[in-house]
Amino acid sequence: MPRKRPGRVRTKNTNRREALRLSRMAPEDFNVRPGETKSIACPDCCTWRRIMGDTVLKIREHCISDKVADGEKYASCPGSDQLVVIDIDVRRWQARQDRLLRDAMPQENRRAAQQFHKPLPAPATPVSRIKAEITLETARQSYLAHRKGCTRCVGGQHCTDGGVLARRYVLALQEEPARREAREEQERQERHTARKQTAPAVRKAQWAKHGGKAVETANNRCAGRIPGSLSEFRGPQLPLAPKDVEAYERRQAELGKQYAQRKPATTSAA
Template sequence: MARNRKRPGKVRTKRNNRREPLLLSTMAPEDYNVRPDEVMSIACPDCRTWRRIMGTYDLKIREHCISGKVAEGTEHTLCPGSNQAVIVDIDVRRWQVRQDRLLREAMPQDNRRAAQQFYKPLPAPAVPVSRITAEVTLEGARQSYLAHRKGCIRCVGGQHCLDGGPLARRFVLALQQDPARREAEREAVRQAHRQERARLGFRAAQWDMYGTTVEAANNQCRKRESDTLSEFRGPGLPMLPQDVTAYDRRQAELGKQYGRKRPAPSAT
């Protein structure tokens, strides 16, 4: 049996079936195979059998018969689709990607599943209470030690288990540090009170320094009655400049500057 070679077949004739060239874009994507690493083949449009595409540049469907089985004494009938010219007018790479996706989707689920199974890792065991590093208070250490001692059968008298020993030492350490901690808290409260008193004293000193002026200004804010003139209006309000000579000189200079400016051209 001849091996199906990957190199393109040799076209031994220049004849064709005198039909219009067959465009692959007009056919269903599953009716032809143009993978670069495989022999190109196509389903004949006439007999619907898979046939090889011959040639390198001038592509044609290989000459074949309508049926491979005939009655004894009769001749084979040549298929009209033999020597049909074929034109590859598609994007081969895009077609190959689409065909690969269709093959994966059609594959059974058991075959698509990975050979190696990945399981969710088990959570780490909880850290014992004796190893938890958190803020230690006297009441918290006492409750932890008593709760452990109540449920542990090894902690009897002055004897402790591996977990009860650290809890007992933590409770004793909290007892020793509790007076200093309470004194530090009281000192922090006293410091906060001193800062608040200093802030209020500074504010009072500011009012003592500027309070009279501000109070006098506030007292002058009185309600104005309707139909009355303001103190900033009337015959007593000065209308002339303080230095009349300097004012006249400045006005004369401004007049000369305006006179030297060119007049704007009129639109005529």
């Protein structure tokens, strides 16, 4: 089943373990950058998983193996629904991560690396939200994962693979502000077009985007209401009286007074 972003904790269940404190984890094993999808390397399956929730944070329910699609049986990872507590100074953690990455860059990339958050001109083609997230996220994770395991990537030194991954990550970081801007612009435009739905060209574009077989199938799947049944908006639970009678009557009287005052003005003007 597709999940909506940003993730919300859907269940109050946890895996009943003690909450996982980020202060006890390696700083490269989680991402809690503000404005980005929170993620963590699950201690049980050593795979990057999303952290869900706003106040109560939990590792998203996940399968212990990634081979379900190949026919393996789904087995929930014991790290699923693990409570996570951010007991670190996020800004300091972020600054340190940025510094580490910058120090790890090859010399020729350092200058570029310092411009981390400078907005670039928006790219010509708008990048979809999900794709951008995956690009930045996967670039960072593969780079950090490589550095963690590679004995030849030390300090400012990189092995060939490490260098490639580092450049990819820096590029993704630099493109991110422009991507975000393009995303926001795209959303603004979509909202705008949604408002002026009457233009035939817009309708045509929308049809081209969402139309065709998918809409037809969805339309045909719409089940009719059972004949003779009432609307779903009616029923005994629908309140018939105002919630606060006194306030309601006060407001009515106020409105009446306002109308009474306005009436002579309109008649004299006419």
